[in-house]
Each structure stands twice: as structure tokens, then as C-alpha cells.
Amino acid sequence: MPSSIEQVIGVDLGGTAIKLGRFNGAGELLAGLELPTPQPAMPGAVSVAIAEAIQQLDPERLAPRVGIGHPGPADRSGRVARVAINLPGWIDVPLADWLEPMLERQITLANDANCALVGEHWLGAAQGCSDVLLLTLGTGVGGAVYLDGKLFTGRGGAAPEPGLISINAEGPVCHSGNRGSLEQYCSAAGLRRLSPLDPAELVQRASAGEPESLAIWAEYGRLLGVGISSLVYQFTPERVLIGGGLGAASPYFLPAVWAQVQERVQAVSREGLEIQPCALGNGAGRLGAARLALGWR
Missing domain, CATH: 3.30.420.40 (ATPase, nucleotide binding domain)
Incomplete structure (x- = not known):
């Protein structure tokens, strides 16, 4: 089980909005933030928006790990956004490699629906x-x-x-x-x-x-x-x-x-x-x- 002390950030990237939360290891929301997805939602613009939002959400750097759900599959290593058919230019985007040097935090990528099911299985309707x-x-x-x-x-x-x-x-x-x-x-x-x-x-x-x-x-x-x-x-x-x-x-x-x-x-x-x-x-x-x-x- 994750530590109840460690903090972590979760990001839900959608076509119209980016939703972020800072949680403790028990899944309790400590702080939240939502901002519009840049339009057009090109990978570079979205990466910058996510990085700035994370810094705003956690200026004291209490959360060393960040999980990002995006609307498409990730590679098995959780590093590359393989494709997002409803976002322009999202083909094999190395989002984790882009964000880690900017934020100096560990980044994990996953499909957004997989993230939603993991959340529901942890604390929601799929328990x-x-x-x-x-x-x-x-x-x-x-x-x-x-x-x-x-x-x-x-x-x-x-x-x-x-x-x-x-x-x-x-x-x-x-x-x-x-x-x-x-x-x-x-x-x-x-x-x-x-x-x-x-x-x-x-x-x-x-x-x-x-x-x-x-x-x-x-x-x-x-x-x-x-x-x-x-x-x-x-x-x-x-x-x-x-x-x-x-x-x-x-x-x-x-x-x-x-x-x-x-x-x-x-x-x-x-x-x-x-x-x-x-x-x-x-x-x-x-x-x-x-x-x-x-x-x-």
C-alpha cells in the first residue's frame, strides 16, 4: 500500500480541460486545480501548461511524483503518449522525458480511462x-x-x-x-x-x-x-x-x-x-x- 505520508500529483488531460489534484497516499485530495486545455492542444503547448499548473499546485515541491492520464494509449514503460486521436500532433510524444527535466519530478503516463478505472477501483464504484x-x-x-x-x-x-x-x-x-x-x-x-x-x-x-x-x-x-x-x-x-x-x-x-x-x-x-x-x-x-x-x- 502507498504511504499515507507521501504526497503525489494526478493530472487528467482532456480535450477541453486539464484537471489536477495533489493527494496524500490514502487518496485524500489536498489541493485541486482546473484550467482550460490550450487550443489547439499541440503537445508543446500542453506540456508547458501542465508544468506551470503543477508548479502552481505544489510550489513547495511536496509531491515528488506525478501521474498523467491522457486521451490515448501510453507505451508500457509509461513514458510516451503513443497517440491521442482527438488532440492534434499527438503521435509518440515523449511527454515524461519533456516534463521531468522541467519539473525535477518523476512522471508516469497512462491512458486517461485506465486512470479513471484505477481511481474507481481504489475508492469508488469498482471497489x-x-x-x-x-x-x-x-x-x-x-x-x-x-x-x-x-x-x-x-x-x-x-x-x-x-x-x-x-x-x-x-x-x-x-x-x-x-x-x-x-x-x-x-x-x-x-x-x-x-x-x-x-x-x-x-x-x-x-x-x-x-x-x-x-x-x-x-x-x-x-x-x-x-x-x-x-x-x-x-x-x-x-x-x-x-x-x-x-x-x-x-x-x-x-x-x-x-x-x-x-x-x-x-x-x-x-x-x-x-x-x-x-x-x-x-x-x-x-x-x-x-x-x-x-x-x-
């Missing part, structure tokens, strides 16, 4: 579970998987990418090169295909019982449920967790998700399955990044 699928719904659709109590990252460290599975072979072209990916339908951009309204406004209208907004969220949930059904067949998890910025709307779309899973997935493959929101909200990613920086997977 005590051995087989879990987590989806993050926001600028993109990311995901992470625990199998038999271990974080699944695949042969080269690039797995899983559940948001890139296809749910419509003739659907919109994805940045990944696929067509009709789950991300194209269930990211923030995918939601805009259903409605031009801001997600927060759609939630507000749905909470007031507006039929049109409720119908939009139901259709969103139907599409998400198609993708989750395929993922349940692949991983047969005991729990599916929904996080990310759009996860706040889960009360309005999870019934439609569950209806699709019940219709499409045979009973033996969904036996005991639970589908629920993440417990830590948008704080899971930075918490999990901090946990990974302490050497836990």
Missing part, C-alpha cells in the same frame, strides 16, 4: 470487483477494463479502445480511420448529431420532464446500449461504469442502455451484471493517475 468495464463519455469515448483483478492493456499497451468499435459499418468517419464507431455516436459531438443543444441544457430540460429532451437522451442511450452490448459479450464484466462529462446525464439514458443490453445479450453473458454511474465523477481520472504514479496497477 471489490475483479471484472469491470468503464466508459468515459466526453470529447471522445474512452474506456478501460479490469479482467481477473488486473488492468487490461493488451499486447503493446494500447488496449482497450472500446470507443472505437464500430456500431454502424456505414456510419460517420472516425479520427481513428474506422467508420461508425461508438465514439461517433456517443461523444459530445455524437450527441450534437441528435440535438444542437448543450448537454447541460438537455439535462435541465429532461429534469423538467420535457418530452423532446427525454426522447433525445433515450436515443443516445439506445446507441450507447448497442455498443455496450458488444462489449459485454467480449468481457462479461460484473459491472459497467459510466463516467466522463456526459456521465452526469446517466439517469436519463441508462434505462435505454439497459433495455438494449437485455434485448441483445443472452442471459448467461449478463448474469449478475450491473450498469451504473462512476462514484467519483470527473475526479476519478486525476485520482487514478496519482495512484499509478505510486506504482500500483
